[in-house]
Amino acid sequence: MVKNVEIARVFANIAKILSIKEENKFKIRAYEQVAATIENLPMEVETIYRAGKLKEIPGVGEAIAKKIGELIETGKLEYYENLKQTIPSGVLELLNVPEVGPRKAKLFYEKLGIDSITKLEEAALRHQLQNLPGMGKKAEENILRGIELYKKREERKLLGVALPIAEEIVDQLKSLREVNQISIAGSLRRRKETIGDIDILITSKKPEIVMNKFINLPQVKEVLAEGLTKSAILTHQDIQADLRVVAPDSFGAALQYFTGSKAHNIRLREMAVKEGLKINEYGVFRVSDEQKIAGKEEQEIYNILGLPMIMPELREDRGEFEAALNHQLPQLVNLEDLKGDFHVHTRDSDGFNTMEEILGAAREKGYQYIAITDHSQSLHIAGGLDEQRVLEQIRRIDEINQNISDFQVLKGIEVDIKSDGTLDLSNNILQKLDLVIAAIHSGFKQERTQLMERLTKAMRNPFVNIIAHPTGRVIGYREAYDIDMQEIIRLAAQTNTALEINASPERMDLNDIYVKSAKEQGVLLAIGSDAHQIHALDYMTYGIAIARRGWLEKGNLLNTLSLDDLKARLKKKLKN
DNA sequence: GCCGTTTTCGGCCCGACTGTTTTCAGTCG
Numbered sequence: 090m091v092k093n094v095e096i097a098r099v100f101a102n103i104a105k106i107l108s109i110k111e112e113n114k115f116k117i118r119a120y121e122q123v124a125a126t127i128e129n130l131p132m133e134v135e136t137i138y139r140a141g142k143l144k145e146i147p148g149v150g151e152a153i154a155k156k157i158g159e160l161i162e163t164g165k166l167e168y169y170e171n172l173k174q175t176i177p178s179g180v181l182e183l184l185n186v187p188e189v190g191p192r193k194a195k196l197f198y199e200k201l202g203i204d205s206i207t208k209l210e211e212a213a214l215r216h217q218l219q220n221l222p223g224m225g226k227k228a229e230e231n232i233l234r235g236i237e238l239y240k241k242r243e244e245r246k247l248l249g250v251a252l253p254i255a256e257e258i259v260d261q262l263k264s265l266r267e268v269n270q271i272s273i274a275g276s277l278r279r280r281k282e283t284i285g286d287i288d289i290l291i292t293s294k295k296p297e298i299v300m301n302k303f304i305n306l307p308q309v310k311e312v313l314a315e316g317l318t319k320s321a322i323l324t325h326q327d328i329q330a331d332l333r334v335v336a337p338d339s340f341g342a343a344l345q346y347f348t349g350s351k352a353h354n355i356r357l358r359e360m361a362v363k364e365g366l367k368i369n370e371y372g373v374f375r376v377s378d379e380q381k382i383a384g385k386e387e388q389e390i391y392n393i394l395g396l397p398m399i400m401p402e403l404r405e406d407r408g409e410f411e412a413a414l415n416h417q418l419p420q421l422v423n424l425e426d427l428k429g430d431f432h433v434h435t436r437d438s439d440g441f442n443t444m445e446e447i448l449g450a451a452r453e454k455g456y457q458y459i460a461i462t463d464h465s466q467s468l469h470i471a472g473g474l475d476e477q478r479v480l481e482q483i484r485r486i487d488e489i490n491q492n493i494s495d496f497q498v499l500k501g502i503e504v505d506i507k508s509d510g511t512l513d514l515s516n517n518i519l520q521k522l523d524l525v526i527a528a529i530h531s532g533f534k535q536e537r538t539q540l541m542e543r544l545t546k547a548m549r550n551p552f553v554n555i556i557a558h559p560t561g562r563v564i565g566y567r568e569a570y571d572i573d574m575q576e577i578i579r580l581a582a583q584t585n586t587a588l589e590i591n592a593s594p595e596r597m598d599l600n601d602i603y604v605k606s607a608k609e610q611g612v613l614l615a616i617g618s619d620a621h622q623i624h625a626l627d628y629m630t631y632g633i634a635i636a637r638r639g640w641l642e643k644g645n646l647l648n649t650l651s652l653d654d655l656k657a658r659l660k661k662k663l664k665n
Numbered sequence: 666g667c668c669g670t671t672t673t674c675g676g677c678c679c680g681a682c683t684g685t686t687t688t689c690a691g692t693c694g
Contacts, residue, residue, distance in 0.1 A: 115677055119666040150667050190692050223691080227684060275694090288694090319682095331694095346679090351694075358678045363671095369679055 090537070090571075091161050093127050093134050099160065099169055100124035100153070105181045106172045108191035109198075123148040125352065129407065131606035132575055135161050179204035188228075188235035196221055210236050238313075241327045244565060245283035249594020249631050251328055252277060255287045258308060258330060265302055267295040270340050274347035278401045280634035282597045283564065287330035288347055296334040303332045339371045342384040346370035352406035353399075360394050360410070402637040407605070421637045427629060427648045429458040429655075432503065432526060432557060432589065432617025437482060438463035439471035441622040444498070448489065450623045452496050457652045460501035460524045461486065462617075465513040467505045468530055474502070476518050483521055497652055499523040503557055508532040510543040512550060519552035524659060526589065526617070528557035529570070537571040544577060548586045554659055555615045555647075556581070558591040558598040566595070574603055581612045585662045587647050588612055590639075592632030593619040604639025613658075614639075615647040 104120035126148050127134055137143055138161050143154040160166050176198070183194040186206060197203040200221055201212055209232070212218055219229040255273050262268050268291050272278070275288035293299050296317045303320055304312045313321040313329065321331045335343040346354065346369070361368045365376050372384025373393050383389035388398045396413040400421055403409040412418045433447055434440030440447075444461055451459040461482070464473035474482065479502060486498045501524040505513035508531055512519070519525050527547040529540070547553050559577060560569035581588050588607055591598045596619065599607065604614060616632035618625055636646060643649045650658060 113666080116666050118677075123666085148667065152666060188692070192691055223685065225685060231683085347694080349694085351678095355678050362678080367679085370681090 090133070091135055091164065093130055096134050096157060096160055097124045097128040099166060100127065100156075102181060103169055103172060105184055105191075106176045108184075109176055109180065109195045111191070111195070119148065119153075122352075123153055129405070129602055131602045133573070136575065177204040179206075179208075182206055183209060186232070186235045186239045188231045193224075193232075196223070206236060206239065238329075241323070245285055246326070246328050247564060247594045248277070248280060248282050248284060248597070248634060249628065250326060251284045251287060252280075252630075254308060254324055254326065254328060255289070255330070258287070258303075258306060259289060261306055262289070262291065262299065262302065262332075265299060267293050267298045269293055269337065272344055274344055275349065278348045279350065279404055280402050280631075280638060282600060282635070285329075287328060289330065289332045290340070290344055290347060291332065291334055292337045292340050293334055299334065300332070335370075337385070339384045341387040341389055342368070342372045343370045344387045345390045348401050348404065350405050353404035353409070356406050356410055357390070357394070364394060366393070400637070402634070403640065405638075419640045419642045422633065422641050422643050422646055422649065424630060424633045426643050426646070427456070427616065427633070428651060429456045429460070429499075429648055430618050430620070430626060430629060431460045431499075431501070431524065431555060431615050431648065432462050432591065432619045433459060433626070434463050434503075434619075434621045435461055437478065438468070438473055439621060444485065444489070446623060447620075447626070448496070448498055450626055454626065456496070458497045458499055458655065460499035460526075462501035462503040462524070462526055464530075465502055465504045467507060467513045473505070473513070476514060479514065479518055480521075501526065503528055504553075505530050506543050506547045508535070508543075510539075510546045512547065512553075516550070516552055519550075522552070523656070524555070525553050526555040526557045527553045529561055533561060533567070533570045535570070537573065540570055540572050541576065544572065545580055548577075548580050548584045551662060553586060554662060555587045555589050555617075557589045557617065558596050558619070559588050560598050560600075560603070562596070562598055564595050564597065569598075575606070578603070578607050578610050578612055581607065582610050587615040590614050590616045590632045590635050591619050592616055592628040592630075592635070593625070594628065594631055597631065597635055599635070599639075601635050601638035604635055604641065608639060608641055608645050613647050614641060614645055 100120045101124040104117050107117045126146060134157060138157060143149050143157055156166055156168060180194055180198045183189050183206060197209060201217060203209050203212055213229050213233045218224050218232060219226050255277055259271055259273060263271055270292045272290050274290050276284045277287055291299060300320050304315055304322055308324045309322045310325045311323040313323055319333050321329060323329055358368050367374045367376055372381045373390055374381050383393050391398050397418060399409050399413055435442060435444045435447060448459060464471040466473045466475040483500050486500050489498055500522045502522055504525055504527050506527050506529045507513055512527060562569035588599055590604060607614060616629060618628040620626045
């Protein structure tokens, strides 16, 4: 099985090599685009290939379809292998350094034999770069700074890390009289699971005061750039934050432009061109007389093209334009729609707080219910519950529930799906609970067939309501285990099992792409904070981010049901 | 290399900034 990410990487690398070789830039873009498309595909390319439908993937034509076929059949691509002979992989790495693009990478490699970032740094320190054609003293200094920046912020940051910092910064800037409008933009506004940097837009009549405040915020570790229209800082967490000042009558256009995504913006502008319009970060202009006809409000940009406003989370060119044209954009679910949390741990297993503390916090959030789902016995390391302790917990929860009327604690468990595919607790115990979530915590490296068998068995169990963190990935630490997600989604639909959106920032599992796919096949999703302490109950924000990016409406989420409806829905599984 | 309500060739999003130039190339978002 050749994974999508592997195919995508091959095409992305082809694009990079071709760019260094100064090939036709539209050919390069074709490879870049198809790489991005494949990376975002909810289905396995291999499955599509077996069905003979490769060319239905946007951006895949005759030539690329043939290459995909070769990759799948032989595990290799001759065209790519030959290309790699001409440019060492270290030269491609140079492209990751800010200030270094394909032309400079080529220049450094051809003139000085530089084929790694280490060698680039050495050459810059020895001032060998500044004498190259088109280079100079300043350019060399900039490259050294680029290398420093590259070392500091190599990887993308988790949404759960970046968003709170960005909101803190926005709050402090907002307190200034001199700030009129202010908004987060970029991938952070689209709530991507990881972000590159923080983008903030403002309008102000006195930018110098705002900029001064910005570069002196307590969050600032280093000032990277300072100006009246744009400043950039590095926070103590090594996240770059850019602040831009734009004109009030361009704020909407700038916000649209800086929110992206790039693919979304390209589609939008292509549509505009066909209407005799031009869109840039200053506004919408008629081509005929260069008259500006919109720009103050973001919504106008869409409306002028005959589209309703497209919410930032949808702006990935994943069908939002088609949906908008057909008036079929989803009414996205909101945080306020959530009536409860399905995945919480207490001190009884590996959580930090007592059940009582958690229930207090949940009521404060305005929830109607919360499920206590501690680990089961085989997870020794987490103090998992055996049958006796589950029964004990059930008794305590019944007691608590007797004393409250406007809220209910749901008796739950996060039962382990063991390596052999059996569940860690007997059905006899599981049936006494209100809600069972099942999850894999061991045997991540098993063969696909074995993993699929484990999950299939769990979903077919009449008492399992939710599969927790279905792919098992931990961003930056652990790859998803080898499962056929489309098959899991199909089984979930068939068995009336919900799939979890685990809102823990390093998990974010399911991700937006699979969530959208699950929705399309009628599968219910269930957001769980997976909180191990009270403050982590707030992770639901990130769960909602995924839900919205996965096009979910209120009706697609188990968490939006009232307590009565929820209980009825949970029983429905048994009738299968 | 892809794509088509300006279809099988000729297009393919838009602009700012920087540093090196002497009118522009390269990089970035």
